[in-house]
Amino acid sequence: MxxxxxxxxxxxxxxxxxxxxxxxxxxxxxxxxxxxxxxxxxxxxxxxxxxxxxxxxxxxxxxxxxxxxxxxxxxxxxxxxxxxxxxxxxxxxxxxxxxxxxxxxxxxxxxxxxxxxxxxxxxxxxxxxxxxxxxxxxxxxxxxxxxxxxxxxxxxxxxxxxxxxxxxxxxxxxxxxxxxxxxxxxxHEWTPPAKMRKAPPAPKTRASDADIEAVAALVAAAKNPVISTESAGGSADGYAALLSLAEALSIPVVEGMVAGVCNFPKDHPLHLGFGPQPALKEADLVLVVKNRVPWYPPSDCPAVAKVVVIDDDPIKDQMVYQSLQADLYLEGDVPTTLRLLEAAVAGAGLDKSAAAERRARAAAAHDALWKANRAAEAASAGKGPIDPAWLCAELSRVLPDDTVYVDETTTHRRFVQSHLQHKGPLSYFSVPSGLGQGLGFGLGVKLANPDRPVVTVIGDGAFLYNPVVQSLGFAKQAKLPTLIVVFNNQGYNAMRNNQLSYYPEGTGKQHNLFLGHTIDAPEYSDLVAPFGGWGRRVEDPADLESAINEGMAAVAEGRTAILNVVIGR
Missing domain, CATH: 3.40.50.970 (Thiamin diphosphate (ThDP)-binding fold, Pyr/PP domains)
Known part of the structure; x- marks a missing residue:
């Protein structure tokens, strides 16, 4: 030996x-x-x-x-x-x-x-x-x-x-x-095998023609179909296939509460936002496309809608409980399934008049949602304390269009979903599972995208759960500079909110005692200095644009940047 x-x-x-x-x-x-x-x-x-x-x-x-x-x-x-x-x-x-x-x-x-x-x-x-x-x-x-x-x-x-x-x-x-x-x-000594082979790629599976045709008939007959997705955009192919299907059949898209990737253009007239939306309640057919949790509570699915689940792995054995309420499954490679379904609906005969009507309804709903989001940004623009909606809007305006965002926010996730305008496939990733992984995930995204700017948006609480020193040191060692934007509301707001939801008139509220909320924080922007990085704290809205630009200039020089933005909620 x-x-x-x-x-x-x-x-x-x-x-x-x-x-x-x-x-x-x-x-x-x-x-x-x-x-x-x-x-x-x-x-x-x-x-x-x-x-x-x-x-x-x-x-x-x-x-x-x-x-x-x-x-x-x-x-x-x-x-x-x-x-x-x-x-x-x-x-x-x-x-x-x-x-x-x-x-x-x-x-x-x-x-x-x-x-x-x-x-x-x-x-x-x-x-x-x-x-x-x-x-x-x-x-x-x-x-x-x-x-x-x-x-x-x-x-x-x-x-x-x-x-x-x-x-x-x-x-x-x-x-x-x-x-x-x-x-x-x-x-121990090893003798290589006589036949050395490259492992072939895993084959793609697909749903049967009969199942696809059955779903195509449902889509062709539906008056108010809706697509609900969490991760159809997990590949550029999936993003393109979903966009093609939705446009060809005039079906609006609602992204899931915990959408993990960019699935559909936010500015598209068929995009109707995130999480529970009126379109889902009014639907007569829901195509659940790679979505583990399309509704919450799990049994709260649309009352009259048929539910078709399209996924390569719809029943998740790593979930303790799951209730998709499916009537039919199309199980197999999702981009392939979406393209086959689009072709099958065309063959079955799409009611173009009904499709045009629902596209117009969707466009009107999208327009109202879009205007409400832009109005919220305008209402808080330039005002102190900095509002998370305006912070997201400013990041969208100032940062390059090809920026890739990695998101480890919690209480600010709804602001990121509504106000951060990432563009195109694989331009946004939310961090799954427990907090403390955003910095590493962002560095992996940067390793795969050396020529694109990568920006990690992260809550102050989530930042502290991360291996910060190790991540900053490795980023310098591996030459993987990113911009880290800390959404600093100066506490664990998720903990405070949960205590209030359990005890709305409890002792904590009466005496302002929220023991899980307090963070006696360091100055986050100082932590990158030992690794040759750039850091800045921003409290004045007038300083935000210049700070974003300074941070990106540091990244362009090969230095990690931390922008600590103090926000009001």
Whole structure:
């Protein structure tokens, strides 16, 4: 087993070759002592000038996982994450949960030891005996969060087990997979397979022609159809297919309460806003397109509407409760399904007069909503304290049209949805799962978009949940400058609001005691200085435009920028 002094193929090379054959671009890692064999293989790759994944040392486990999520969200390409033992796996588990919620394919590995110093030829280190090992294996820690969790059980199977984990991650329903890799197996000599193959891409599935024709007949007959979506725009292809279907059939679009991406142009006359909208209540047919939670409470669906769910994975096994109220399913690749449905409705015969009428109704409703949002911005323009609606409007006006926004706001999400004008597919991403992931997600988006400005909008409370030092340090190290805009309402307003909703006339309200609300905050804009970044605090509305421009100038110079905007609500 003792290969550490010999330059031979071992388990580290097996892992790296598997990642090459899975077409992995990056190995994102918060380094742990078990990964010496992989680092050695990466060193040989560099010295030999071989193609293969680039290694990124990420300073923190949550950062490593979120970097992979953000990168895959833009590119659609699965990445690999190496964590440290069970401890690192636990540290990165919030990001792993986010990957599960969003169906982000990812191969995650961490190490373990099997011999605990009893093998006289190889000592993995006493830390595995004293503190790092997990009874039953570290895969037990993440089984609820991943599609597949297992141990790489032998040196002979290690290579194929990594390849299989990658192929499983990409199969519908896509999501993260996990392998625990014993150090002893990585140190063992490895013989490459006689037949070395590139792993093929996962095939796309599609709904049957009969099901598509049945839904086409419903659409053709409907008077008030509505599309409800959360993540149809998760790819440029999905965005284009949804836009084409809605325009061809004159069907208005409502984006979900927790829309995770830009699904449809906000300025389009068929866009009717976010969350519960009158159009849904009045609908006689709802096309639920990649939307896990189209209504809340979950049983509060339109009373008379037929509900058709269009999704590659409609019934989410990672959700504790889900009630789509579906009458029919079109299950398969969503862009393909939308294009086939559009063609089938054309073949079934669309009532053009009815379509024109509903398009006119939708345009009038959109117009009223659009004017109300612009009026809210105008009413608060230039006034102090800075209003979040106007802040979003100013960001939209001043920042370049090709800006990509990453959103980790909570109480301000409704302002971002209504007033921040991102443009085109893959121009907006909201951070899933728990707070504390926005900075890493934003850096992953920047890694995938090196030539586009990336702006992370984030609440002050959410900012504090993030691994801030690690994210700022990694951004400098990896040359990934972004603009971070802190929506600073000087407290955890979500906590205060929840206490009031539970106890509207309670002791907290009577005595102004909201113990979960207080943030004794640092000056956020100062935190970037040790990393050569730019920071500025803004309270006066007159300073906002110049501050945004200064921040973007710093980003153009390759420096991370933090704009701390104090807002009034």
């Amino acid at each position: 003792a290969t550490q002094l010999r330059n031979v193929n071992d388990g580290g090379e097996a892992i790296l070759q598997a990642l090459r054959n899975l077409d992995i671009d990056y190995v994102m890692s918060s380094p742990g002592s078990e990964w010496g064999p992989v680092w050695e293989a990466l060193a040989r790759q560099q010295v030999d000038g071989r193609d293969g994944p680039t290694y990124l040392s990420c300073w923190h486990e949550t950062l490593a996982v979120d970097l992979a999520i953000g990168y895959t969200a833009v590119t659609g390409r699965m990445q690999a994450v190496l964590l440290h033992a069970g401890a690192g796996l636990l540290q990165g588990s919030m990001g792993i949960h986010a990957a599960a919620l969003t169906g982000t394919p990812m191969v995650i590995m961490s190490g373990e030891a099997l011999s605990y110093g009893e093998d006289r030829e190889f000592d993995p280190g006493r830390q595995w005996f004293t503190s790092l090992s997990v009874v039953g294996g570290p895969h037990r820690l993440v089984e609820p969060l991943v599609k597949f969790a297992n141990q790489a059980s032998s040196p002979s199977t290690l290579y194929e087990q990594v390849v299989r984990a990658g192929e499983l991650a990409q199969r519908s329903p896509s999501g993260p997979t996990y392998l625990s890799v014993p150090i002893e197996n990585m140190m």
